[in-house]
Amino acid sequence: MKLSEIRKLLDAKVLAGKEELDHDVNLACGCDLMSDVLRFTKEEAVLLTGLTNQHVLKTAEIACIDCIIFVRDKIPEQELIDDAEEVGIIIMATYLPLYEACGKLYASGLGRTGK
Amino acid sequence: MAYHMKFTIEQGDYVTAGEASRKIKRNLRKIGIDKKIIRRVAIAAYEGEMNVAIHSLGGEMGVELLPDKVVVVIQDKGPGIPDLDLAMKEGWSTAGKEVREMGFGAGMGLPNMEKNADEFQIKSGSSGTTISMGFNVN
Numbered sequence: 147m148k149l150s151e152i153r154k155l156l157d158a159k160v161l162a163g164k165e166e167l168d169h170d171v172n173l174a175c176g177c178d179l180m181s182d183v184l185r186f187t188k189e190e191a192v193l194l195t196g197l198t199n200q201h202v203l204k205t206a207e208i209a210c211i212d213c214i215i216f217v218r219d220k221i222p223e224q225e226l227i228d229d230a231e232e233v234g235i236i237i238m239a240t241y242l243p244l245y246e247a248c249g250k251l252y253a254s255g256l257g258r259t260g261k
Numbered sequence: 262m263a264y265h266m267k268f269t270i271e272q273g274d275y276v277t278a279g280e281a282s283r284k285i286k287r288n289l290r291k292i293g294i295d296k297k298i299i300r301r302v303a304i305a306a307y308e309g310e311m312n313v314a315i316h317s318l319g320g321e322m323g324v325e326l327l328p329d330k331v332v333v334v335i336q337d338k339g340p341g342i343p344d345l346d347l348a349m350k351e352g353w354s355t356a357g358k359e360v361r362e363m364g365f366g367a368g369m370g371l372p373n374m375e376k377n378a379d380e381f382q383i384k385s386g387s388s389g390t391t392i393s394m395g396f397n398v399n
Contacts, residue, residue: 181369
């Protein structure tokens, strides 16, 4: 699924990486536990989270996650947004809560395994 | 290509923790190591770096590139892990509220390091804990 489509589904604002929305992702992970993200998430995924500290960006960079979507209208510090631009990670923010944002993406086919 | 780097990890410095792992990832990428191997090295290094900052009195992390593997050694100054078998179990943690609010301390660190490394050794005593991890590059 293209990031531009994800943006539309979640009615999200793009905070970093506006030029990269043509990028495709196949998986998504909704999680506030960075340890679990490091343990279970595969590369080239989207991370949806309500945590906005610098470790979210560090986790995304380390785990090769392409895009972070902050839920519940949470906006990170400008420093995180600037750092994300520098390392090429796309940042979006949506007013939707985590459960609903994940549900919308799943219902639209993102990350479905067919099982 | 010879590559050796050493990083200091301060006790309780959650702002800087993770920077060494970022640098390791970027440097291994410049050297041309396979992306999937770099990801495993970086995840294990990051978990180790966080563990030292969270649980120990501080320590250091060394990374060396050998002809056939990347070696990461993480060494802290104590106080040691009282029960290693428990610490290696997923979900077991002694981390406090502040650490959990950052998204860590879920008891996944050591098991995740072991899972990502091809070789994993841990030794712990009151004077410190040493973890050696090897990642095959061929």
